Amino acid sequence: MDIRNWIGLFVLGTINNLPYVIVTSAASTIADSFGKKNLIGLVFGANVALSAIVKTINGAFLLNVPYGARFIANAVLMLIGLFGVAYAPSFWFSLVCIVFVGASAAFGENVALGYLRLFPSKMVNAWSSGTGMAGVLGSLLYITFGCVVGAGGDNQDKLRHLIQYAFLLTSPAVALYLVSYFFIIKCPKTVPAVPQVQEEKEPMLGDSSTIQDEEEFPSVDVKESSFRRIFRCLKLVLWMALNLSAVYLFEYIAQGCAAKVRPKSEYNVGCPELYAGLSLCYQAGVFVSRSSVQMFQIRKVHILSILQFINMMLWLIDVHYKFLPVSILPSLMIYVGLLGGASYVNIFYLLLHDDKYPDKDRELCINITALFITFGIIGGTAVETLLFSTALKND
Template identity: 25%
Template structure:
């Protein structure tokens, strides 16, 4: 087997056969799916993972006794907010994205992906088999590291391919959210397959294998990606400073009419997008990991579902909205005014759910689930349309810097949401529950 780096004689992107283009788009869709899938599993099973240090909750899950709530006059709080899982779910990714740019270009893509697949496999085993929460959270951290390394590597690799591969990647990452949350819900729902959380996680070990096969077997590399021998450790790290870039990139930055924009102008131009993504990701993850586990309904208003089932299907509805909106870009796009209105819509939903945890006015699970679905639509639309707008607004020489400025906004928004969710969860749980419906 061979792994790659970044040099060799270029092959013009325009000469790639149509069949190969389609194969690579499908490959990037599958890579996007597998890269984010394990992280989604961790978030979907957050309550189950944290139950390991709560004997009563653990016994209830092991006995499949997620009964619907007959009475909502009292709070039904978990020992720890699922925001704790979210912190671990973003820290690993943020760390590698922060330090990676200083050295990662010297590590061949194939070596990086071997690390990613190995880390994903280790993360699943750790999260599934660890006897306590701290070791389980180490597994979540490892999964986060793998997702971050995979994302930064594959987005960089995509510069060697036609732009259509990015559309495949975007749809794949959206599909990961839907598939991961839905599969976990089906596997663990007491009315369906009723597997334990550990068994459900272990059954998903196939995804790192699919990731590996897709990258090393299915994907067709252009000649700009040099191959290095797997059994030659000296080729696993490039100590020589390389100035090679993709042919399409080099062609466009050498065009005489390419407009050069200085760093400050780029930063000012994309600052509105940075703020938008930060607000949207903070709002949606504060809802998902801080408020939804407290948005509960009794038997008659929740289709007979218990708290754990409600939480899982909230995640499914959210990820469905994300997938639909991320996949809609080839059919229609939003203008700048609509894009900039999305964060305030998301923040409004966060305020609504926050008020509802103190004074419950949402009358039924179906209504709350519908709002969560809208939340997902907003999240996916913002992600795809903001990056599409940047792509259209900047020439290729400035676009890479513009994207790099905006890329960290989601991570910092998620991290702040996770940190905020912990004290807010504890505060809400100490306040008596009031509701206006009877």
């Protein structure tokens, strides 16, 4: 059962994040294919534009909706994004479709992390390892398609063909996404198929129905308003959430620097280009660290945030001064991925494992924390766009 569920959750994580990663890896190509090279930041921004909204909707309104219905809805979002980007007639239409891709990844992440509360806490390693594999697989697919199509030059038709191949050939994976949830994973706990509303009443001593209700609906507390419950859970997870947001902010700025870290005249523009290669290095680091929680756990997650901040500063300085040899940039980008992935998997492991977070509030705590990922990504994208439009514009 554990092996079967591990495989299913791994596949679920891989496919959930795969379209998102392909957008990230292809951001430069997408912008170039429409002659909008200086608007690469908008591609990253579109990828997270609705993330906070869909995560809030899931956490505030959909926790009693069956998981199956939410996974099906997410598969539909994923397909809209994939086909839309593949056949986008303009840059702006492409951005709208990328919004669907990003919304799918964000919504699916929150649904899956909440679903994990029904499994042993170390099963978070299966999901997180899958999301890490999505990064490696997405980057490799993009680089492979780039080599086959011959992208890397300035021919916009070739670039558009690359985008079509990458996104259309990813779309069949959505079927595997649903197969994983409905046929591979076997949930160890019973989830009520139809949500019910409890009436407010005082529990009677020895009333077994009250105990049963609390077990079936762990997220409902009749003595506490929804707002007070959300605020209480926010205070519980704030330290973890802020650290996760900070790590994402710092690593997204560092990743953005990879697009400007060297002019094309200083490296081979062919197969692959430097940006795609560094993106693969980053994703490899994420995969390794997101697969590590079963071997060791890190409780002092703020250390990872501090190290990632130092990383970000190093990359920003190098964009301007170009003092680092190109040969060590891949290793540094792997390090960026290692820190980001370690922060992610250890924080969610603690949320699923630590007794500090009540079982009845665990899914809400996870949803609140995951929402801060979006805040970090949006912040990183905004800072990156601002810097590349002002202080680092000509670097």
